[in-house]
Amino acid sequence: MQENRNSMLIVIGASAGGMAALKEFVAQIPKHFPAPIFIVNHMGAHTTGDALVKVLNESGSLTCVQAHDKQAFKNGHIYLAPSDQHMLIVKGKILVTKGARENRSRPAIDPLFRSAAVAYGNRVIGIILTGYLDDGTSGMMAIKRCGGVCIAQDPEEASYPDMSQSVIANVGADYCLPIAEMGALLSDLVRRQLPENEQPPEDIVIEAKIAQRVLSDLPSVEALGEQVPYNCPDCGGVLWKVAEEELLRYRCHTGHAFTSSALLAQQTEKLEETLWVALRMFEERQNLLVTMSKIESKKSASSISLRAKDSQVHIDRIRAMLKATDTDDHGA
Incomplete structure (x- = not known):
């Protein structure tokens, strides 16, 4: 990337509903856009991201590629974080790492946003689109603290408004608008005259280095x-x-890093896994006791049958807890 004081970067985070939102976004960006665009869209570890790259290439005039490690980036190109890896930015190039998950995700939005804020300060424009929970909020805080711009999709039009709402509530968006209005706004923002960058806060630098596996x-x-x-x-x-x-x-x-809501979601998931294991073990124990009661003497069989009934009590309690967990998950 050509380095000058006014070179800008666009970093974008999306999750559930992201493909449709990103397709609409890239359709507005002109061919010779004077900044690179970096996108993290949450995806499963076993997906490739090829479908999204194809859709974005077909939807707009910019070239979209999956990022690779130590890749130099150029204006007018879109770089998509690959599956199951974080995408980070340092001066003039991309880092792709297998760092620890953040907010249950890899790639995650926060590591990209923080790394961009540390490397390019007030020249970073962060955009949060549709998605569940609040990945991207901490990273957007880093962008704001380093002098960058915060843009949030209008929650009223987002398919899943959680991420936009979290940024607006916790960071305070400089601009909150529909995707259809973002292209014109960006064309104005990337041409601003900017002051010199200041040194980024030390805590943001530390977290950016942790994501690189340096610390x-x-x-x-x-x-x-x-x-x-x-x-x-x-x-x-x-x-x-x-x-x-x-x-x-x-x-x-x-x-590993979590917002409080992401930590609660992960604890709930682990708790459910534990309950299923406990249910299996109690059912196996009960089945064994029932089998034993059929071949033991009458005196022993009576005692074994009581233990089998006690196991059924625990089985019923665990099933009730699992049903409650399922209800809570659907309510969220």
């Missing part, structure tokens, strides 16, 4: 917050609380 030690995480009596649901390690104004986040020293 992953206790002193680094302890510099960001205080230890709390919770464990990381992904690796079992101790968590540290990172307070960002009204947004509560948690990190473990191996690199």
Whole structure:
């Protein structure tokens, strides 16, 4: 990328409903757009992203490619984070890493946004589109703290408004508008005259380095917050609380990071897995006891039958908890 004080970068985060939103977005961007565009769209680990690349190439006049490690980027191109890897930005190039998941996702939006904020400061324009929960909110805070611009899709038109609403509530969007109006806005913003960048805050620099796997030690995480009596649901390690104004986040020293809502969702998922294991074990125990009662003496069989009935009580309780968890999930 040609370096000058006014070179701009566009970073975009999307999740559920992202393909349709991104298709509408890229259709507005002119062919010789004077900035590169970087996109994280949440996707499963076993997908390729090829379908989205094809759709974006067919929908607009810019070239869209999946990013690869140490790739130099150019204006007028779109770079999509590959499946199951984070996409980060440093001066003039892209890093693709297999770092720890953030907010249950890889690729995640926050690592891209933070890395861009550290590398390019006030020349970064962040955009949050449709999606569940709040990935992108912390990263957008980093962009704002480094002097960049925050744009949120109007929640009223978003297929899934959670991410936009979280950014608006916790960061305060500079612009909140429908996708149809973003192209004209960006064409104006990328031509602004900007002051010199200031040094990025140290906590943002630390988190950006953690995402690169440069830092992953206790002193680094302890510099960001205080230890709390919770464990990381992904690796079992101790968590540290990172307070960002009204947004509560948690990190473990191996690199996993969660907002409070993402942590709760992950804990709920792990709890459900544990309950299913417990249900299987109690049912196996009950089946074994029933089998034993059929071949034991009458005295022993009576005792074994009582133990089998006790197991049924636990089975019924676990099934009730699983039904309650299922109801809660659908209510969310």
